[in-house]
Amino acid sequence: MRFEQLRAFFKLEAAAGILLIMTAAAAILLKNSPGAPFYAILLELPVSISAGEFKIAKPLVLWINDGLMAIFFLLIGLEVKREVLAGELSTREQLSLPMAGAIGGMVIPATVYVALSGGMGPYFNGWAIPAATDIAFALGIMALAGKRVPLSLKVLLTAIAVVDDLGAILIIAVFYTANLSVAALVGAIVCTIALVVLNFSGVRRITPYILIGVLAWVFVLKSGIHATLAGVATGLAIPMRGGTEPPKETPLEKLEHALHPWVAYGILPVFAFVNAGVPLLGLSTSDLAHPVSLGIALGLLLGKPLGVFGFSFVALKAGVAQLPNGANLRGIFGVGLLTGIGFTMSLFIGSLAFDGPEFANKVRLGILMGSVAAALLGFAVLKSLPEQEDS
Numbered sequence: 001m002r003f004e005q006l007r008a009f010f011k012l013e014a015a016a017g018i019l020l021i022m023t024a025a026a027a028i029l030l031k032n033s034p035g036a037p038f039y040a041i042l043l044e045l046p047v048s049i050s051a052g053e054f055k056i057a058k059p060l061v062l063w064i065n066d067g068l069m070a071i072f073f074l075l076i077g078l079e080v081k082r083e084v085l086a087g088e089l090s091t092r093e094q095l096s097l098p099m100a101g102a103i104g105g106m107v108i109p110a111t112v113y114v115a116l117s118g119g120m121g122p123y124f125n126g127w128a129i130p131a132a133t134d135i136a137f138a139l140g141i142m143a144l145a146g147k148r149v150p151l152s153l154k155v156l157l158t159a160i161a162v163v164d165d166l167g168a169i170l171i172i173a174v175f176y177t178a179n180l181s182v183a184a185l186v187g188a189i190v191c192t193i194a195l196v197v198l199n200f201s202g203v204r205r206i207t208p209y210i211l212i213g214v215l216a217w218v219f220v221l222k223s224g225i226h227a228t229l230a231g232v233a234t235g236l237a238i239p240m241r242g243g244t245e246p247p248k249e250t251p252l253e254k255l256e257h258a259l260h261p262w263v264a265y266g267i268l269p270v271f272a273f274v275n276a277g278v279p280l281l282g283l284s285t286s287d288l289a290h291p292v293s294l295g296i297a298l299g300l301l302l303g304k305p306l307g308v309f310g311f312s313f314v315a316l317k318a319g320v321a322q323l324p325n326g327a328n329l330r331g332i333f334g335v336g337l338l339t340g341i342g343f344t345m346s347l348f349i350g351s352l353a354f355d356g357p358e359f360a361n362k363v364r365l366g367i368l369m370g371s372v373a374a375a376l377l378g379f380a381v382l383k384s385l386p387e388q389e390d391s
């Protein structure tokens with residue numbers, strides 16, 4: 001991204017992060033108010049689409065989690081492709097530090113969770129929940145620290161989150177896949193091949209990709225693989241190059257810029273609203289200390305910063321990575337703390353990790369405890385940095 005584009009991106013993400021905080025707070029307040037029954041009715045509102053023998057029927061919350069979030073993952077696919085081909089992950093020097101940090105930020109939180117939740121016991125399936133980072137929420141908190149945060153740290157946080165998202169996509173595809181329908185899976189593979197053929201054939205119009213992407217979403221939904229992965233596949237297929245006379249924006253950049261405000265100000269706040277509602281009345285010490293809640297909270301609060309900072313420190317000392325301009329180790333630690341804000345992605349993975357309501361509130365409670373604590377500590381560390389001339 002050019003400097004001006006980075007500025008606009010961070011401004012958008014910071015505002016979106018603040019909006020996420022507000023919608024999550026609204027969901028919690030509603031869940032703990034006399035309006036709680038209406039909140040439950042809204043989530044379970046039946047919505048269906050049918051044509052002849054074909055029918056998709058789901059409660060509203062699943063249309064949001066499986067449908068709207070597919071658009072979010074389409075945006076992730078676009079962002080990952082752009083960053084790898086022409087952005088902050090396009091060279092070995094640029095990739096080394098965020099790659100090291102992101103790997104540590106996935107491995108160590110998962111290890112903390114498994115250790116606290118009893119190993120391979122009944123709670124094991126939640127191991128990936130604290131391995132995620134909510135980039136909008138994290139940049140929103142970072143923005144509150146003002147000019148004390150150099151632009152290079154914002155870029156580093158974004159790059160770590162992009163690698164984090166790629167890891168989350170792989171985790172969902174490999175570990176959170178239900179029983180497969182071979183026929184639907186074949187249909188999804190055919191659609192994916194068609195997307196690749198469009199790209200290699202030089203098709204630059206976005207509409208054919210979106211139409212095939214929607215069909216791929218239906219097949220993936222029916223296949224047992226999580227439907228949001230169709231969004232990722234579609235995003236990766238969108239061309240990064242224009243024609244022989246390149247326009248100012250490539251098809252990928254055009255779609256990314258069009259989707260970003262809708263995702264940031266619409267889809268993610270809606271997702272947060274329907275997934276963040278956790279009953280707080282009557283909470284006991286046993287609820288807070290439950291292996292799932294505690295494992296997630298400490299995975300985010302301790303595992304994330306230790307993993308990101310520890311692996312980054314090793315990469316720096318080994319000479320395979322360099323400190324970004326204007327950054328220091330305290331700033332890297334602050335970034336590590338902010339990656340402990342799992343929120344949106346953690347809620348999403350949590351909805352896949354445990355079926356039914358038995359663990360839903362424990363997952364939400366752990367994510368809220370860990371994310372809020374990580375946000376407060378991360379803000380405190382970054383606020384202690386010396387003020388920058390330019391941020």
